Amino acid sequence: MYAVGVDLGATNVRAVIGDDTGMIVGRASARTPQGPTAEVITHAVLDVVRDACRNAAIEPSSTVGAGIGSMGAIDRDTGTVGLSSNLGNGEELLKPISLVDPLAALLETDAVVLHNDTLAGAIGEHHHTHPDVDSLVYLTISSGIGAGVISSGRPVLGADGNAGEVGHMTIDADGCLPCGCGAAGHWEAYCSGNSIPALARLLAAGDEGGSEDENGHKDEDEDENENRHTETALPLESDKLTAAEIFEHAGSDPLATRVVDRVAELNVLGMGNVINAYAPAVVSVGGAVALNNPSLVLDPIREQIESQLVVQTPEIACSGLGEEAVLQGALRCAFASVDGIGDGGGIDG
Ligand SMILES: [Zn+2]
Incomplete structure (x- = not known):
């Protein structure tokens, strides 16, 4: 008995075919289309699922169901996703992306479950890596920051399935850096992979923390002066500067070191806010920024977190499933849906 797991992200859409132990027998992926319509994303998802089925030598209609972990704002009533601010041409909101109905039609089953990607990741980590705990947070630090929460064995959905948008917690009341959501001072606007280059430019300009220069503004000459405070060989002017490059030079380049600190x-x-809110036994951290730099990202958190906590200090670990967490969680949801666990307050909620 096989089911489908789908991970729809801003960059890639991936699908696996697997059994109820999580063993994968086929997979496929493609770049997520960057607009111009919601339909092209729906079709990209269906194409990747067809490809994964082909690679598993199985007909789509022979699978028993599907789970989808998706970016964006989930609408569980309609089985659609509102376009994420992380996805390309962000100014014009597209109409919601249909996922559940088209996939149900392709697979010829009603057992199709939609969760946000971080909740799917939490379900995957809980089931496969930490089955012995009943309260767990899966935190992803990648192009964005978000969390999925399992509390007392149940997924925390919120009113509409979108609980866990912890990347939009304010960690800088002065709001130096704008967030993709339109607000300022959010965690994701400083520490996500997409934002770390902007943080580097901010620190190089000496502007963080609301300290302005005498004229309340800066120009390029002043930028050069400020750069002397923290020397750097990073190509700050290039829009190709990446978080990966900054982490790579931490310890050797003074500005890169300052940014990572x-x-x-x-x-x-x-993380302190998240742990105080949910009191998890485990925080499982995934996402490319954390997975590619586990000691630079996680060691300082482990060393300093206790000063922030009024609840028990949880185990803080890299995701055991790594980049597979969302796919495995989505696959798990598919089987839970088939088994009817979802109605009983189990992992489908
Ligand atoms: Zn935000």
Whole structure:
């Protein structure tokens, strides 16, 4: 008996075919289309699922169901996703992306479950890596920051399935950096992979913390002067500067070191808020920024987190499933849906 797991992200859409132990027998992936319509994303998802079925040598209609972990704002009533601010041409909100109905039609089953990607990740981590605990937070630090929460064995959905948007907690009341959501001072606007280059430019300009120069503004000459305070060989002017490059030079480049230190301080604040809110036994951390730099990202959190906590200090660990957490959680949801566990307050909620 096989089911489908789908991970729809801003960059890639991935699908696996697997059994109820999580063993994968086929997979496929593609770049997520960057607009111009919601339909092209729906079709991209269906194409990737068809490809994964082909690679598993199984007909789509032979699978028993599907779970989807998706970016964006989930609408569980309609089985659709509102376009995420992380996805390309963000200014014009597209109409919701249909996922559940088209996938149900392709697979010829009603057992199709939609969760946000971080909750799917939490379900995957809980089931496969930490089955012995009943309260767990899966925190992803990648192009964005978000969390999925399992509390007392149940997934925390919120009113509409979108609980866990912890990347939009304010960690800087002065709001130096704008967030993709339109507000300022959010955790994700400082510490996500997409934002760390902007934090580097901010620190190089000496502007963080609301300290302005005498004229209340800066120009390029002043930028050069400020850069002397923290020397750097990072190509700050290039829009191709990446978080990966900054982490790579931490310890050798003074500005890169400062940026990674500041990210660590802010991650301690963000993570402290999350842990105080949910009191998890485990925080499982995934996402490319954390998975590619486990010691630079997680060690400072482990060392400093206790100063922030009024609840028990949880185990803080890299995701055991790594980049597979969302796919495995989605697959798990598919089988839970088939088994009818969902109605009983189990992992489908
Ligand atoms: Zn935000």
